[in-house]
Amino acid sequence: MDVVVIGAGLSGLVAAVCLREAGADVQLIEAGTRIGGRIQALRDPKTDSALADLGPTWVWPKYQPVVDHWLGALGLETFDQFNDGDAVIAGYGPAARRQPLPGQDGMVRIVGGPSAIIDRLARRLDPARLRVATAVTGLVEDGSKAVRIHLQTGETIDTQNVVLAIPLRVAATSLHMPWAHSDLTDLMRRTPTWMSTHAKAVALYDRPFWREAGLSGRIASRTGPLVEAHDHSGRDDDPAAIFGFVGWPPHLRQQDPEGLKQAILTQLTECLGPAARQPRQLVVQDWATNPHIVTDLDIAGPAQHPDIGPESLRQAQLDGRVRFTVSEVSQVSPGLIEGALAAGETAAAGFISNGSSG
Numbered sequence: 001m002d003v004v005v006i007g008a009g010l011s012g013l014v015a016a017v018c019l020r021e022a023g024a025d026v027q028l029i030e031a032g033t034r035i036g037g038r039i040q041a042l043r044d045p046k047t048d049s050a051l052a053d054l055g056p057t058w059v060w061p062k063y064q065p066v067v068d069h070w071l072g073a074l075g076l077e078t079f080d081q082f083n084d085g086d087a088v089i090a091g092y093g094p095a096a097r098r099q100p101l102p103g104q105d106g107m108v109r110i111v112g113g114p115s116a117i118i119d120r121l122a123r124r125l126d127p128a129r130l131r132v133a134t135a136v137t138g139l140v141e142d143g144s145k146a147v148r149i150h151l152q153t154g155e156t157i158d159t160q161n162v163v164l165a166i167p168l169r170v171a172a173t174s175l176h177m178p179w180a181h182s183d184l185t186d187l188m189r190r191t192p193t194w195m196s197t198h199a200k201a202v203a204l205y206d207r208p209f210w211r212e213a214g215l216s217g218r219i220a221s222r223t224g225p226l227v228e229a230h231d232h233s234g235r236d237d238d239p240a241a242i243f244g245f246v247g248w249p250p251h252l253r254q255q256d257p258e259g260l261k262q263a264i265l266t267q268l269t270e271c272l273g274p275a276a277r278q279p280r281q282l283v284v285q286d287w288a289t290n291p292h293i294v295t296d297l298d299i300a301g302p303a304q305h306p307d308i309g310p311e312s313l314r315q316a317q318l319d320g321r322v323r324f325t326v327s328e329v330s331q332v333s334p335g336l337i338e339g340a341l342a343a344g345e346t347a348a349a350g351f352i353s354n355g356s357s358g
């Protein structure tokens with residue numbers, strides 16, 4: 001069986017690994033210059049080791065059986081989110097105040113971050129069959145059995161099986177799919193891509209100085225620019241780090257990125273103390289600038305967590321030749337890492353049980 005997987009985010013990679021290990025000839029096509037999609041690490045330029053997460057951070061293996069399975073299968077360990085001490089609550093009264101805030105039951109971090117999942121999955125694939133920096137522009141029915149994939153380079157690839165592992169809104173707004181009826185494309189347009197409009201700030205420090213003052217590193221703020229922040233230090237506190245979600249809307253943060261960074265440093269200094277003013281590094285990852293993840297539909301609407309979508313999203317399209325595979329189509333935890341893993345497994349199982357050959 002030959003399969004082309006379009007999109008090398010978590011769901012596409014899982015589908016590719018499952019299909020390859022079931023004996024399929026798998027090719028992966030990724031529009032971005034790296035694999036991982038919404039999963040991305042801030043890396044040490046000298047050692048390439050992951051210092052912090054620029055995309056997702058948390059998993060809940062106690063409640064997420066698919067995550068639990070893959071962490072075990074990939075030999076990855078977890079550790080607790082640091083939450084000892086007081087949080088700083090700002091903008092909810094005349095003055096900022098300190099108080100402990102409960103953590104979430106079962107919420108943990110992965111040693112090496114979620115990008116360790118990506119790295120380990122990639123080791124199970126043939127690098128010669130992965131093509132990055134190559135956007136797919138169309139999927140066209142070719143005869144009664146095949147699909148012709150059009151690439152931005154003008155090349156085409158003919159295949160019998162396609163795992164379409166890209167955000168549904170990106171597919172609906174940028175891919176030429178003449179076979180897709182309007183009910184389907186309307187549904188795809190209505191399915192928001194979780195966290196696609198968010199920006200995440202990460203500040204690295206030499207030591208977790210806030211803990212010395214009895215602070216957990218957690219901030220809940222109505223005034224921002226970070227609406228929430230958390231201790232993001234590595235398992236052995238190296239590097240010490242804080243991450244936060246930026247509350248400014250996309251147009252505002254893109255208008256003045258330097259002003260945003262200064263405002264973040266001012267906020268961190270007010271909340272955590274003067275040592276916060278001088279991070280080793282401050283990075284803002286703005287997901288709303290990545291055209292392979294976000295669309296104008298996401299930016300125009302409120303940030304929405306996707307609901308579990310109708311069965312039609314999980315059914316094979318084009319007489320069994322195409323399967324949507326992104327996290328948002330999953331029947332479990334759509335939008336989350338758990339959903340991406342489940343969607344990848346489900347798509348691969350669909351092709352394998354169908355016994356397609358080619």
Ligand SMILES: Cc1cc2nc3c(=O)[nH]c(=O)nc-3n(C[C@H](O)[C@H](O)[C@H](O)COP(=O)(O)OP(=O)(O)OC[C@H]3O[C@@H](n4cnc5c(N)ncnc54)[C@H](O)[C@@H]3O)c2cc1C
Binds near residue numbers: 029032036167170196
């Ligand atoms: C800031 C942030 C925080 C998050 N926090 C959490 C968290 O704590 N816990 C959690 O469980 N989840 C979290 N998530 C969600 C989680 O990251 C996603 O559920 C998961 O990574 C989705 O993986 P995916 O493979 O389904 O989709 P994506 O990661 O979106 O992968 C899609 C891939 O398709 C590629 N692509 C797009 N168009 C084309 C094209 N035309 N041709 C070829 N390739 C294309 C993209 O470049 C991308 O690589 C967070 C996400 C973000 C952004």
